[in-house]
Amino acid sequence: MFGLRSDGRKLKTLGPFFRVIPHVMKERSDAHVYYTQDLPLRYLDEYIDKKEKEGIRISYMNIIYAALVRLLAEKPALNRFVMDGRTYARHGITISLAIKKEMTEEIEETTLKIPFTGSENIFEVKEKLDNAIAKNKDLAAENNTDKLAKFLSPIPSWLFKLVVNILMFLDKHGMMPKAVIEASPFHTSAFLTNVGSLGIDAIYHHIYNFGTTGVFLAMGKKKKSYIYEDDNIVQEKTISLAWVADERICDGFYYATALKSFYRYMKKPELLENNIEPKEDIR
8 A cells, every 4th residue: 555565666766757657548558569570580590409409408488588587687677567656666577478288279278477586597597487387288287377267267247347346456556465466477577478389470469457567578470571681681580579568667768778688689599598687676
């Protein structure tokens, strides 16, 4: 209450513009910005081949997931969120990920939320990610998100609406139980989905008004694209990355430098092999 939350610290020294826009754009759906990046795969393929010769299996998902963790650690304003007109610096880094237990229409997907300190290198991120996916691929497995959804699903619609409204009220005023925040995939630094595994190109996925997600990143399928590079237009094997972000948490220049940093990691994934000290949000 009064700006206190278990999952974040209220920022008090924001500039006038960023004090105003959360009251003008009250919901995340008001503040979506979109960006698409065609990512040449030759850099990732070279890195994957190199690691395979060293006996280490790395996937595109491992590299992109690790780069996203690194980006949130180095650009802490991306890890902010807005609630009830106030802007918060999130405690820790979490990334949510939707997976299918089986590639059939009958089996529903489940959602993981994996915590990170931000100091992890690509191999540590890969281990956490691969272990979480393997554990949750089991049809009998239930994570905290599944348990919460299973608990709420039998509630009649009229009562369910009331429960959701109560939860949103508690969230708005900093009174949401910590256990619910930890189980909710919507209370996360970023959401990542690999729709390429479904055989389709990247999509722009909305950021949920419920919760605190600030960034949604979608990976598309492999394709051939024309890329402008070194004053030449060349055809490359690529995947598209579609970003949707909350423009209330930082300015366009900050987002642009963040996306350039992300692309740098895509061209040189070996930069992710070192551990780092995460930067603090100094506001």
